[in-house]
Amino acid sequence: MGRCYKRVLKLLPMHPEGPTGNIEVYRLEDAQASHTRQLTKRKEYYKIGLVKGSNRYHATEEGLVVSGNSLVFLHPRAPSTCESLTRGQEGFCCIFNVPFFTAQMQEKINALPMFMAGGRPVYHLTEEQTAAATDIFRRMVEVLASDYRFKYELLWNYVAQLMHMGLKIQQTTDK
Numbered sequence: 001m002g003r004c005y006k007r008v009l010k011l012l013p014m015h016p017e018g019p020t021g022n023i024e025v026y027r028l029e030d031a032q033a034s035h036t037r038q039l040t041k042r043k044e045y046y047k048i049g050l051v052k053g054s055n056r057y058h059a060t061e062e063g064l065v066v067s068g069n070s071l072v073f074l075h076p077r078a079p080s081t082c083e084s085l086t087r088g089q090e091g092f093c094c095i096f097n098v099p100f101f102t103a104q105m106q107e108k109i110n111a112l113p114m115f116m117a118g119g120r121p122v123y124h125l126t127e128e129q130t131a132a133a134t135d136i137f138r139r140m141v142e143v144l145a146s147d148y149r150f151k152y153e154l155l156w157n158y159v160a161q162l163m164h165m166g167l168k169i170q171q172t173t174d175k
Contacts, residue, residue, distance in 0.1 A: 064122065073166060
């Protein structure tokens, strides 16, 4: 298991403003099924996923079965796992730790509904929302692999866009 994390999670180089923490973004199609399940078990990491297909999320004893396209938010204070019920799982996953964010965001992240204890971790997406989330994740994969000097600032913004997408969906569905 240790080799898996060394390969997937890279300690990012020092940022001009200080340490940036860890972030990794990958396509689920490129990950081995066991690898994907293991990543969701990392207790010190936040996870945001765009998942297409059927999955069972175990955040509580009963588990939650979700079908279709979903944006999923998992946080370190509520250990959870994700079990794919669909062969050939498609989508993306982004995992990051608290030091990845600025000090201001570190103070606020746990107050966001999707990362609060007992909060709503899964947001069902329309085709339009799925296309928008897919675009953000594709950009994240490209930027992370690039040598762009300010890529971590850009990744912060992409992560924030995904969180705001979830907040907007929740606001619409809670009415």
